[in-house]
Amino acid sequence: MKFVDEYRDRATVETLTAAIRSTVHHPWTIMEICGGQTHAIVKHGIDRLLPQEITLVHGPGCPVCVTSVELIDRAVAIASRPEVIFTSFGDMLRVPGSSRDLLSVKAAGGDVRIIYSPLDAVDLAAKNPGRKVVFFAVGFETTAPANAMAAVQARRMGLTNFFLLTAHVLVPPAIAAILGSPANRVQAFLAAGHVCTVMGYEEYLPLAASFHTPIVVTGFEPVDILHGILLAVRQLEEGRAEVENQYSRVVRREGNAGARRVIADVFEPSDRTWRGIGTIPMSGYRLRPAFASMDAEHHFDVGHLEAHESPLCIAGSVLQGIRKPHECPAFGRECTPERPLGAPMVSSEGACAAYYRYGALNHGR
Numbered sequence: 508m509k510f511v512d513e514y515r516d517r518a519t520v521e522t523l524t525a526a527i528r529s530t531v532h533h534p535w536t537i538m539e540i541c542g543g544q545t546h547a548i549v550k551h552g553i554d555r556l557l558p559q560e561i562t563l564v565h566g567p568g569c570p571v572c573v574t575s576v577e578l579i580d581r582a583v584a585i586a587s588r589p590e591v592i593f594t595s596f597g598d599m600l601r602v603p604g605s606s607r608d609l610l611s612v613k614a615a616g617g618d619v620r621i622i623y624s625p626l627d628a629v630d631l632a633a634k635n636p637g638r639k640v641v642f643f644a645v646g647f648e649t650t651a652p653a654n655a656m657a658a659v660q661a662r663r664m665g666l667t668n669f670f671l672l673t674a675h676v677l678v679p680p681a682i683a684a685i686l687g688s689p690a691n692r693v694q695a696f697l698a699a700g701h702v703c704t705v706m707g708y709e710e711y712l713p714l715a716a717s718f719h720t721p722i723v724v725t726g727f728e729p730v731d732i733l734h735g736i737l738l739a740v741r742q743l744e745e746g747r748a749e750v751e752n753q754y755s756r757v758v759r760r761e762g763n764a765g766a767r768r769v770i771a772d773v774f775e776p777s778d779r780t781w782r783g784i785g786t787i788p789m790s791g792y793r794l795r796p797a798f799a800s801m802d803a804e805h806h807f808d809v810g811h812l813e814a815h816e817s818p819l820c821i822a823g824s825v826l827q828g829i830r831k832p833h834e835c836p837a838f839g840r841e842c843t844p845e846r847p848l849g850a851p852m853v854s855s856e857g858a859c860a861a862y863y864r865y866g867a868l869n870h871g872r
């Protein structure tokens with residue numbers, strides 16, 4: 508298959524692996540930000556191909572995993588209302604809140620529906636004028652354009668019964684938070700190619716410079732990831748800290764101007780609480796005042812919510828690359844995909860789910 512097979516080609520993988528082996532002379536810890544890359548690494552055994560000197564740690568790039576417990580509790584409270592049709596992508600339904608998840612709301616008779624596009628929620632609102640349709644707008648910069656378009660479309664249609672419960676998170680402030688933490692051990696980043704497809708990579712330049720940390724924009728196939736690692740290792744060995752674009756067949760420095768424009772029209776940056784990590788300044792999007800009437804958080808008064816996590820879950824450490832999933836005492840015991848204690852075991856992009864699914868228990872590096 509053109510544009511896929513060549514990025515899974517065994518000979519190219521072997522050439523890149525040999526190049527990494529001959530380049531590396533010191534131990535390095537590299538973080539891939541994106542949960543999609545984590546799954547590709549574990550699924551294809553890329554970490555097992557690497558020399559001992561290189562440790563890959565997994566980042567917070569799973570939007571379902573980092574949506575705060577407080578926001579899940581808020582979603583549960585809103586979805587429980589009889590006048591509400593609550594819509595979400597499938598992964599969110601099983602993410603545990605403080606006491607319940609959205610699936611249990613659905614089981615108890617709540618009108619919770621899985622959709623595949625935010626425009627489906629707009630359509631539902633148009634077809635159900637007597638109900639209030641809420642879309643759980645979760646995601647990194649990648650999904651923000653489609654969610655912003657849904658808000659624009661709902662306004663064009665004059666809908667007053669469409670709402671967004673916004674949980675958007677942004678990559679560059681998360682990188683800054685990880686690098687600024689005293690517990691940080693990350694020395695280079697593979698940045699998520701699809702986020703950069705939308706946003707470009709100019710925002711990464713000051714991060715690489717001020718933290719003296721290489722950042723390589725990287726794709727998702729085995730050849731992409733190994734090439735990204737090679738570029739990062741070269742920089743580390745040479746003492747450079749630059750932004751490089753491994754994914755140049757897709758990503759432009761300035762990103763996608765149209766997508767960025769629609770995001771800027773609808774959203775503005777705001778502080779955001781990340782599950783297990785805490786509040787990171789200006790690391791999320793909220794609706795601009797012009798779209799405030801669609802803000803589910805303001806429209807639905809759910810009273811005071813007391814959020815709490817499972818005391819067994821160490822997802823915050825996993826998401827910051829401080830611990831690996833198999834180092835969690837609950838991994839595969841109290842916490843499994845069937846009975847998850849934390850979001851990284853639920854989500855299709857979660858690191859714990861990847862380790863469980865692909866049997867990566869012995870990935871000690």
Ligand code: SF4
Pocket residue numbers: 819820821822825832835836837838839842843847848849850851852859
């Ligand atoms: S294995 Fe389960 S309990 Fe442990 S960090 Fe992952 S999600 Fe949390």
